[in-house]
Amino acid sequence: KEEALxxxxxxxxxGQLAAGVAHEIKNPVTVLSGFVQxxxxxxxxxxHQFYYEIMQSELKRILMITNEFLVLGxxxxxxxxxxxxxxxxxxxxxxxxxxxxxxxxxxxxxxxDDIPAMICNPDQLKxxxxxxxxxxxxxxxxxxxxxxxxxxxxxxxxIIETIDEGCGMTKETLTKIGTPFFTTKEDGTGLGMMVxxxxxxxxxxxITMESEVNVGTKIKIEVPIK
Ligand code: ADP
Ligand code: MG
Numbered sequence: 001k002e003e004a005l006x007x008x009x010x011x012x013x014x015g016q017l018a019a020g021v022a023h024e025i026k027n028p029v030t031v032l033s034g035f036v037q038x039x040x041x042x043x044x045x046x047x048h049q050f051y052y053e054i055m056q057s058e059l060k061r062i063l064m065i066t067n068e069f070l071v072l073g074x075x076x077x078x079x080x081x082x083x084x085x086x087x088x089x090x091x092x093x094x095x096x097x098x099x100x101x102x103x104x105x106x107x108x109x110x111x112x113d114d115i116p117a118m119i120c121n122p123d124q125l126k127x128x129x130x131x132x133x134x135x136x137x138x139x140x141x142x143x144x145x146x147x148x149x150x151x152x153x154x155x156x157x158x159i160i161e162t163i164d165e166g167c168g169m170t171k172e173t174l175t176k177i178g179t180p181f182f183t184t185k186e187d188g189t190g191l192g193m194m195v196x197x198x199x200x201x202x203x204x205x206x207i208t209m210e211s212e213v214n215v216g217t218k219i220k221i222e223v224p225i226k
Contacts, residue, residue, distance in 0.1 A: 020180050024065055024189070028058035061187070068191040083122045085158050085223070086111050086150050092129040093148070096137060104143025107133075112151040115158055118225045124199040125223075131192035132162055132219050138185065139166025139217060153222070157205070160221045169211040177209065 035051045042048075093107055100107050136146045144165035151159050169177065176182045178197050183190030200207050205223035 017180055021065065021069060024181060025062055028061045031055075031058045061189075064189050065191065068189060068195050079123065080119050080121050082117045083120055084115060084117045085120065085125065085160070086115050088122055088125050089129050089148060089150060089160065092126060092133055095130070096133055099134070100137050100146070103137050103140055105137050105140050105146055106144070107146045107148065109148045110150070112149060115150055115152055116155070116225060118158060118223065120203055120223065121199075124202070128196045128199050128221070129160070131196050132221070135192065136162055136164035136166060136217070136219075139164050139168070144216075152225075155225065157222050157224045160223075161218060163216060163218045165216045168213040168215050168217055169209075170213055174209060174211055 032055055035055050039048055039051050089109070093109055096107075133146065133148070140146070146165075147161075147163045149159075149161045149163075153159055173184065178193040179190075180194050181190040197207060200221060200223065203223050205221060207222075208220045209217065210220075211217040
């Protein structure tokens, strides 16, 4: 009986998500088809240039939304392997270097102990740190520091803490974070933290957050080693 209940709850979550995705994709698709229509009606090259730009940014938006969902879907392939989490994080920091520099953000990576390799899904964890670190960078449009500390908790779990000096979050935002499509950004998808939570859950870990408006945000991710 309990199984049936769990299953129906899961299906309704999936249904809600699917409805949300359809809705979020409908907007850019509507914009795109409107511009295709406009382009058919005018031959002016100059206005075409302008249409192309809007079309490209709307396409980028659809790609962003589908990308976040692809990672969630991949969860079912269970590609767990032994990997050093610090290598994943170093790679992410490298990938986000240009974006950090653009915002004037200085990333300070501290690897405190000799972190053992752990059983994990490296692709998914990469996605988690991409989003968390990117959120930190985006919270500091006027620059600042972003600390990333990696340490072990008595050989039981690895703890990754990111601390930014960004805009912070109100109590209300903190309760809504991770709800599908909740975003305060003009070009946000509001899917990042939901995906992060699902991935960390599938690793039997946990995410905790502390934040203060105009002071900054601390995100703590704990993942068991075995
Ligand atoms: P997105 O980044 O697309 O908005 P996320 O799920 O990654 O979606 O984040 C949801 C919201 O949580 C953000 O729009 C922002 O309001 C808030 N948030 C997340 N991380 C931070 C942070 N480090 N500092 C301030 N706000 C944050
Ligand atoms: Mg995000």
